[in-house]
Amino acid sequence: MGRAPCCEKMGMKRGPWTPEEDQILINYIHLYGHSNWRALPKHAGLLRCGKSCRLRWINYLRPDIKRGNFTPQEEQTIINLHEVLGNRWSAIAAKLPGRTDNEIKNVWHTHLKKRLNKNQNSGGDTKDINETTHEDKESLTVDTTSLQQSSDSITTFDITNNNKDDIMSYEDITALVDESFWSDVVSVDNEKNIEDWEGLIDINSKLNSYNNSKLYNDDMEFWFDILTSSRRIEAFSDIPEF
DNA sequence: AACATGGTCAACCGCTAGTTA
DNA sequence: ATAACTAGCGGTTGACCATGT
Incomplete structure (x- = not known):
C-alpha cells in the first residue's frame, strides 16, 4: 500500500491553527462540505495538509463539539x-x-x-x-x-x-x-x-x-x-x- | 522572583483498512 | 490481482500553563 506524501515536504504550514485559518476552514466546509480532505486545503486556500484540516475540524471546529470538563x-x-x-x-x-x-x-x-x-x-x-x-x-x-x-x-x-x-x-x-x-x-x-x-x-x-x-x-x-x-x-x- | 517540575491538550506521526483505477 | 491513493485511528510529542520549592 502506498503512502500519501508528507505535508511538510509540500511546504505546508504546521503547528497551532490561527483563528483566521479556523474561519477559512469553517466557511469552506459550510459551503462545500468535506468530501475530499486532501483537496480541501488547496481549494480553501489553506497552507495545511488535508490530514491537519481533518483533525482540526473533527477535534475542534465541528459545531457539535462539546467543550469543557467531563462530567x-x-x-x-x-x-x-x-x-x-x-x-x-x-x-x-x-x-x-x-x-x-x-x-x-x-x-x-x-x-x-x-x-x-x-x-x-x-x-x-x-x-x-x-x-x-x-x-x-x-x-x-x-x-x-x-x-x-x-x-x-x-x-x-x-x-x-x-x-x-x-x-x-x-x-x-x-x-x-x-x-x-x-x-x-x-x-x-x-x-x-x-x-x-x-x-x-x-x-x-x-x-x-x-x-x-x-x-x-x-x-x-x-x-x-x-x-x-x-x-x-x-x-x-x-x-x-x- | 526565579527556577524546576508536572499536568494538560492540540497537533503531529506512522500505520492500517478501505476504495479506486 | 495489484498498486496507488485517501481516510481514519491510536500513539506520541511538545508547547504552554499552573503549582511547588
Missing part, C-alpha cells in the same frame, strides 16, 4: 467502555456525543488511568483489561448511562456470575458498543442466541488462534469471545498468559 457520568462511561473496548478511542467516542477520540484519549491518560491505578493500589476493583484476572472477567459491569442521550435512566448490564443462568445475550453486548464496530468483528448470526454457540467455543483453541494471529487478528473479537464464553467456562485459570 462524572462521562468519566465513568469512559472507564467502563475502556474496560470492554480497550484503547479503541473512536469506538468510545462514538458513545459520548460531542466528545472526540483525541479528547477522550487525553482524559484517559491524564486523569482516569491515574485514578484507576490509585484505586488499584488502594484495593480498588477496577483494573486494566490486559491485567484482568479470572475474577475480573466474571464481573465486568458496564454502565451505559451516557449511551442513552434522551433518557435520564441508567441502564446497567451486569455480566457477573451472580446469576449464572442469566446468559448475556448477543443483543445485550451489542447494545454496549457501536453496531458498526461489532458487525465488523463478529461473524456470528445475529439471530442466534449466545447459547446456540455454546460448545463451539473452546477457549484454548481460540487462544491458540489468537496467538497465531490468523483468526483473531482483532483484539475485540478475541475479547468478545472471552466475555461471552467466560460465562460458561469454569476453568478460566487454564488460560495461558500472553
Whole structure:
C-alpha cells in the first residue's frame, strides 16, 4: 500500500491553527462540505495538509463539539467502555456525543488511568483489561448511562456470575458498543442466541488462534469471545498468559 | 522572583483498512 | 490481482500553563 506524501515536504504550514485559518476552514466546509480532505486545503486556500484540516475540524471546529470538563457520568462511561473496548478511542467516542477520540484519549491518560491505578493500589476493583484476572472477567459491569442521550435512566448490564443462568445475550453486548464496530468483528448470526454457540467455543483453541494471529487478528473479537464464553467456562485459570 | 517540575491538550506521526483505477 | 491513493485511528510529542520549592 502506498503512502500519501508528507505535508511538510509540500511546504505546508504546521503547528497551532490561527483563528483566521479556523474561519477559512469553517466557511469552506459550510459551503462545500468535506468530501475530499486532501483537496480541501488547496481549494480553501489553506497552507495545511488535508490530514491537519481533518483533525482540526473533527477535534475542534465541528459545531457539535462539546467543550469543557467531563462530567462524572462521562468519566465513568469512559472507564467502563475502556474496560470492554480497550484503547479503541473512536469506538468510545462514538458513545459520548460531542466528545472526540483525541479528547477522550487525553482524559484517559491524564486523569482516569491515574485514578484507576490509585484505586488499584488502594484495593480498588477496577483494573486494566490486559491485567484482568479470572475474577475480573466474571464481573465486568458496564454502565451505559451516557449511551442513552434522551433518557435520564441508567441502564446497567451486569455480566457477573451472580446469576449464572442469566446468559448475556448477543443483543445485550451489542447494545454496549457501536453496531458498526461489532458487525465488523463478529461473524456470528445475529439471530442466534449466545447459547446456540455454546460448545463451539473452546477457549484454548481460540487462544491458540489468537496467538497465531490468523483468526483473531482483532483484539475485540478475541475479547468478545472471552466475555461471552467466560460465562460458561469454569476453568478460566487454564488460560495461558500472553 | 526565579527556577524546576508536572499536568494538560492540540497537533503531529506512522500505520492500517478501505476504495479506486 | 495489484498498486496507488485517501481516510481514519491510536500513539506520541511538545508547547504552554499552573503549582511547588
